[in-house]
Amino acid sequence: MTDPLVDPVAGSDELAFEGALRPTSLAEFVGQPKVRGQLEVLLRAATIQERTPDHILLAGPPGLGKTTLAMIIGAETGRPIRFSSGPAIQHAGDLAAVLSALVPGEVLFVDEIHRMARSAEEMLYLAMEDFKIDIMVGKGAGAASIPLELAPFTLVGATTRSGMLPAPLRDRFGFTAHLEHYAAADLERVLSRSARLMDVALEPAALGELARRSRGTPRIANRLLRRVRDWLLVHEGSSDLDGVRAALELYDVDEAGLDRIDRAVLEAIAHRFGGGPVGLSTLAATVGEEADTIEAVVEPFLVREGLIGRTPRGRIATPAGLRHAGVVTQDATLDGV
Structure with a gap:
């Protein structure tokens, strides 16, 4: 029977599709050159010294390749890999x-x-440092702590919010890799490889258009490529720039990579609230989404693209955001003079 705590990341069609496109070595991994170089030195040194590699923390926004890098770490060292997740470990006994x-x-x-x-985190401190844990047996006055020796292992942690990790836990990682959003040129290389694996022939200009609208994220790039492939199959269209643009228009991805909810948030700030400021809860109620979704999924991209800003009084639309939402500002007028 499969243990739900260590079940591999698989199951849905979408995840299976992503898994088929994952690179299996550092040499195949596109982008993140600094992180790749750092990991290569760390893993090769451990192999030369015949020791277990240091614990590794992979930090960065979703979709940049943290799970892929974890799989590559196992493959590069020739070690088995076991999967788990933070939400599945809610008690110290789960971690034990x-x-x-x-x-x-x-x-x-x-x-x-x-x-x-938190109880599992505290147990993990000792496990990472000394490869042992203390298990409590019994309750009350008769409770006793039994030390349990662990096999040497390498912990690879992935997080989208490294600031939420307690300092004692962060300090026990021997190496922290910070993954950044991809440049368009690197995303083109990702898409070129994926298109080849999917047997989809796209012109360089079409790959460039896809890369430009993929928000600097390989996961999004591969999903958009899948949608383009479907559109071309159904319409029997040529694999050119016009076909890609038609497919992305059908799926509500505009020229800047904004989707429906992104535009709804931006347009609400720009039109309904006069450019802001507007509070997060009010904004969420206006567009019919959860505040957590807007804060964690929508805002980071809009802020990074310079379309909205965060202020102590609430969210505001920048001049670039107002122009994208179709609001003519004085700056826009001057730009056209």
Whole structure:
């Protein structure tokens, strides 16, 4: 029976599709040159010294390749890898069950590690540093602590919010990799590889258009490529720039990479609230989305693109955001003079 705490990241068609496109080595991994170079030195040094690699924390926005890099770490070192996630580890006993089942040298990947329960985090401190844990047996006056030795392992943690990790946990990672959003040129290389694996022939200009609208994120780029492939199959269109643009228009992805909810948030600030400021809860009620979704999914991209800003009084639309929303500003008028 599959253990839900360590079940691999698989199951849905979408995740299976993404898994088929994952690179399997650092040499195949596109982008993040600094992180790739750092990991290569770390892993090769551990192999030369015949020791378990240091614990590794992978931090960065969703979709940039943290899970892929964890799989590559296992492949590059020739070690088995076990998968878990922070939300699945809600008690110290959950973590103890996972750790005690590890074999020597195994890689343990914990996704969303910042969402682990505090009691499990405290147990993890000792496990990472000394490869042992203390298990409490019994209750009350008769309770006793039994030390349990663990097989040496490498913990690879992934987080989109490294600031939420307690300092004692962050300090126990030997290396922290900060993944950045991809440049358009790197995304073109990602899309070129994926298109080849999917047997989709796209012109360079079409790949460039897809890369430009993919928000600097390989996961989004591959999903848009899948939608373009579907559109071309149905319409039997040529694999050119016009076909890509038609497919992306159908799926509500505009020239800047904004989707329906992105535009709804931007247009609400620009039109309904006169450019802002407007509070997050009011904005969420206006567009019919959860405040957490707007804050975690929509805002980071709009802020990074310079379309909205955060102020102590609320969210505002920048001049660039107002122009994108179709509001003519004095700056826009001057630009056209």
